[in-house]
Amino acid sequence: MATSIILVLISFAVLAAAWYWRKQRRFHIAAMITVMVFDLLFPVYLYLTHDWGKRLIDDGEIFSFLIWSHLMLIMVLYALYVLQVLAGRSMLAHPVGDKHKYHRDEHQKQFLGIVIVRLLVFASGWLLMVPDSAT
8 A cells, every 4th residue: 555655746746857857848748648658557556456346346435425526536636647748748849829828728627627637536545545554
């Protein structure tokens, strides 16, 4: 469980670095791709390291409101990532002018949404954690 927390904190540090050095496009793009891939693969890591079958099926937690809220937040995060990538690609395609400004503004608003939803995803995941001593 401690490893999961450390990985999440590192991913937030990479996200903060991507935001801080957003003017360095290559770094920004690489860092954001890293964060997105982490968010896609983290559930796989959790599945491989935790006994979800017992907890969700045998213990009946599949019907928990918190589980479904957590899953819906993850889907919202993935949708925001798609919109963010589309806005970023449009910014690169239109480097100057009104279209660039429009897509940059959208990109910035989506970033705020991503940070908020990402915090909610990991907060709800934290609420779902079972202490190591209980397993």
